[in-house]
Amino acid sequence: MAQTRWLDEQEMAAWRGFLAAGHLVARRLEQQLKDEAGLSHTQYEILVHLSAAPDGALRMADLAERLITSKSGLTYQVAQLEKAGLVGRRSCTSDVRGVFAELTEQGAAVLREAAPGHVAAVREALIDVLDREQLVVLAEALGEVSRRLRGPDRTGE
Amino acid sequence: MAQTRWLDEQEMAAWRGFLAAGHLVARRLEQQLKDEAGLSHTQYEILVHLSAAPDGALRMADLAERLITSKSGLTYQVAQLEKAGLVGRRSCTSDVRGVFAELTEQGAAVLREAAPGHVAAVREALIDVLDREQLVVLAEALGEVSRRLRGPDRTGE
DNA sequence: ACACCGTGGTTCGAATGTGAACAACCCGAT
């Protein structure tokens, strides 16, 4: 085992900033959505992804991957949204096991209602704080980070 | 209410990257720490902050703010760490209400043990994925984001 | 047709995180 390469000052600043910003932004948005739309951020994200899907429906597994959450976690949240009437379940015709979650009329309406306030909060907390160059670098950098962490671990290949 | 300014493509990429990277990195580190050190990331962070404090001790409220967590959440985690013998509680002499959490010998040892693996994971997941320029921009950008979100809400003033 | 392995979802138990309500306490103004 090689000697540990500790983080230098800039690296530490980046790491601390990443952690802090993550928590703070998450907290702010959670609060904003709960207050203004009665949704958790996770629930809002589910509605967004369904809304963006071709026919407003996605397979559970597919949706779970996009949300970056566990299957069981998704089952729970979809159940909540179903109780609230914002999402429906439809079984898949080609695969009996498969389940589609689909946006209901009401779900779409709630999303339309909630979106402006959410976008405004995202701008205020993150986007509008950055200038264009920072924005682009951030997108590129974190995009690459995500890409590497997604899917199977190709760490050592 | 002005018309909603939706996110353009770059802004959306930055936002999505931020969200995805946040989840993915958090998940990876959580797993790495649990596997190699038997600690949650929160617990690890508590040890780190205590270790960094002048005398290895911090007031609960102070610690909670640094961790960006709720007071109640901290009470819980410190209790867990106390059960494990990694942290001790000491009441404050100047303020009866005050409680200091302090790193124990064992806590310091566990931290020393866990740190190298954790730093390596942080490098692999985030730091070493970025080049120096990205790193610096990220640190600056997210530092500013954090700074604005910390402290009191001056949203409407 | 049948045995097998991988996949898709759900269920279950355990661990956390949060805000509200509390009780005790510090401090400054009256």
Place this chain on the structure above:
DNA sequence: ATCGGGTTGTTCACATTCGAACCACGGTGT
């Protein structure tokens, strides 16, 4: 001295999250 406001930690009830166990099914090879 004491009254009111803000602090400090904790307790509590509740909402989530996650991984492991599980069940049912799809596809493939024989």
